[in-house]
Amino acid sequence: xxxxxxxxxxxxxxxxxxxxxxxxxxxxxxxxxxxxxxxxxxxxxxxxxxxxxxxxxxxxxxxxxxxxxxxxxxxxxxxxxxxxxxxxxxxxxxxxxxxxxxxxxxxxxxxxxxxxxxxxxxxxxxxxxxxxxxxxxxxxxxxxxxxxxxxxxxxxxxxxxxxxxxxxxxxxxxxxxxxxxxxxxxxxxxxxxxxxxxxxxxxxxxxxxxxxxxxxxxxxxxxxxxxxxxxxxxxxxxxxxxxxxxxxxxxxxxxxxxxxxxxxxxxxxxxxxxxxxxxxxxxxxxxxxxxxxxxxxxxxxxxxxxxxxxxxxxxxx
Numbered sequence: 570x571x572x573x574x575x576x577x578x579x580x581x582x583x584x585x586x587x588x589x590x591x592x593x594x595x596x597x598x599x600x601x602x603x604x605x606x607x608x609x610x611x612x613x614x615x616x617x618x619x620x621x622x623x624x625x626x627x628x629x630x631x632x633x634x635x636x637x638x639x640x641x642x643x644x645x646x647x648x649x650x651x652x653x654x655x656x657x658x659x660x661x662x663x664x665x666x667x668x669x670x671x672x673x674x675x676x677x678x679x680x681x682x683x684x685x686x687x688x689x690x691x692x693x694x695x696x697x698x699x700x701x702x703x704x705x706x707x708x709x710x711x712x713x714x715x716x717x718x719x720x721x722x723x724x725x726x727x728x729x730x731x732x733x734x735x736x737x738x739x740x741x742x743x744x745x746x747x748x749x750x751x752x753x754x755x756x757x758x759x760x761x762x763x764x765x766x767x768x769x770x771x772x773x774x775x776x777x778x779x780x781x782x783x784x785x786x787x788x789x790x791x792x793x794x795x796x797x798x799x800x801x802x803x804x805x806x807x808x809x810x811x812x813x814x815x816x817x818x819x820x821x822x823x824x825x826x827x828x829x830x831x832x833x834x835x836x837x838x839x840x841x842x843x844x845x846x847x848x849x850x851x852x853x854x855x856x857x858x859x860x861x862x863x864x865x866x867x868x869x870x871x872x873x874x875x876x877x878x879x880x881x882x883x884x885x886x
Contacts, residue, residue: 576670576743578657579647580608586617588662595664597626601671604628607650611643644754651746660740664786672784673743684748684775689783690738695790702789712736723776728819728827731767734836739763741785748775760804761811772822805841805863838864
């Protein structure tokens with residue numbers, strides 16, 4: 570089997586052992602054999618190496634970091650381990666449906682110049698039950714392009730689409746390794762670095778292909794870092810600085826429409842608005858100021874700090 574017919578599935582692992590094991594089993598259950606799984610363990614949970622030693626499949630390899638690298642460091646470590654032409658950065662609590670590998674290989678066979686593929690996704694809660702959230706409804710109804718079958722986007726239209734509202738599900742994406750060569754996740758970002766990584770790809774004129782065949786289960790947790798930082802308000806401090814920098818970079822790149830959308834960052838402000846009632850109920854209301862400033866403050870035009878420029882981390886630019 571050529572490397573063009575193998576999906577390199579990299580799983581940066583930390584956290585819940587049973588959820589990770591379920592994610593691994595979902596890879597083992599693929600109905601297309603064209604995959605290789607690498608799990609990079611950034612923790613010290615007991616019994617995990619022994620569990621992997623019991624998997625009788627030479628397509629699975631398990632690595633445990635000698636020292637804790639943190640979330641960003643472990644994601645970047647996974648990028649260093651890519652060996653095949655197609656790459657997935659699978660969340661350690663998400664699930665592939667049995668047709669995932671077959672679906673993404675089919676898209677790349679039809680669209681070989683695709684840089685990244687977004688397959689169809691359903692969301693589940695911590696217990697694995699289907700769930701509909703305000704965030705997912707907004708992604709589907711407000712921000713995702715309307716299409717049947719497949720949709721292709723690139724250049725400024727793709728940048729505008731993502732900056733208007735990031736409708737993609739990052740752990741479900743399948744990337745062409747050549748398209749993301751040299752890209753890394755930014756250590757100065759916490760919960761918005763997936764969008765930064767995507768915009769890096771867009772700037773390289775990478776083409777996104779969205780496919781409506783459902784083959785991925787994306788897990789949403791009430792206690793996730795994204796949810797926690799949203800309630801605390803720190804997510805929106807980071808977001809305000811990020812969109813300001815992105816607006817300047819888009820303008821410099823000659824994409825004025827994308828720059829305007831980044832300055833307004835309306836979807837991020839609307840999200841902060843939905844968090845305000847919960848923040849008002851917290852003792853001392855510590856997050857209210859940050860949320861209110863993000864919602865009602867002046868758009869980010871001219872406020873970019875260039876603190877860790879959106880594309881300053883390219884290894885080969």
